[in-house]
Amino acid sequence: MKISILTIILAFLICTVQAQTNYVRLSTSKGNILIMLYDATPNHRDNFLSLVKKGLFKDQEFNRVIKNFVSQGGELDDTILDREKLNPHAHVQRLAAEIRPELFHKKGALGAGRNDNPEKSSYLDQIYLVEGKIQTDAELDELELKKGIKFSAAQRETYKTTGGIPRLDQDYTVFGEIVSGLAAAKAINEVATDKSDHPLKKEGFTIHILSKKEISKIAKP
Structure with a gap:
């Protein structure tokens, strides 16, 4: 029995989205960005939420x-690597x-940033939002x-369309x-930067963890 690409994508999205329990809102100069955290990556999710609660991502900035x-x-x-060099035995x-x-x-x-380590382990407090670009089948074949x-x-269709x-x-x-606010994220990604990819004008953000009540309203009109 043939299954349409649309059916495959919908099934994929349902499996990805369902039962996620934590959401955060990035308040930025370009607008709000609502992000769903995956339950399938509990250590990164919990580390991120802990840092937000400690105030680390209050008045932060997109620095690259x-x-x-x-x-x-x-x-x-x-910044991270220089600090670690000062304490080589730590x-x-x-x-x-x-x-x-x-x-x-x-x-x-x-995503979580990292240095070039073989274990692919992440920095504790470096995050990034993916903008990317449209891919072709040939490019995806080459990468495979x-x-x-x-x-x-479903992944191929997503890469080729969004x-x-x-x-x-x-x-x-x-x-x-991101579940809403892609336009704001795109606007941030298009700001003018210097040769080190640092925005010429501060692009700040503050992260707020949504309450259960706030989360319950997400799917409502």
Whole structure:
């Protein structure tokens, strides 16, 4: 029996979205961005929520913005690595990777930054929002061969219609996705930057954890 691409995509989205219990709102200069955190990546989810509760993401800023790629917030690589160099005998704090093939770098995905470590473990406090671009079948075929991975039919359709960054798949942990506010995220990704990809004008944000009451209203008109 033939199954339409639309049916495959809908089934994929239902499996991804259902039963997610935590949402956060990024208040930015370009508008609000609502993000759903994946229950399938509990350690990244809980670490992120803990940092938000501690106030780490209050009046933060997008400090590295690469057009058609990502908008990054939290600590920069250099800041983290320089601090660690000052304490070479201290335990390096990283979050073990929670890479799942069904959680991919589509446009609007929330990922955890990391350095080039073989375990692919994440920084504790560096996040990025995926902007990316539209992909072609040929580009996806090439990536499958190069990376030794396989994109599902639904993933391919998403990459070909809304875009993303498939070359990051299975190398970085994706632990959430934007459910509303993609236009605001895109506006942030298009701001002017210097040669170091730092916005010329501060692009700040504050993160608020939604209450159960707020979450219950998300699906309501």
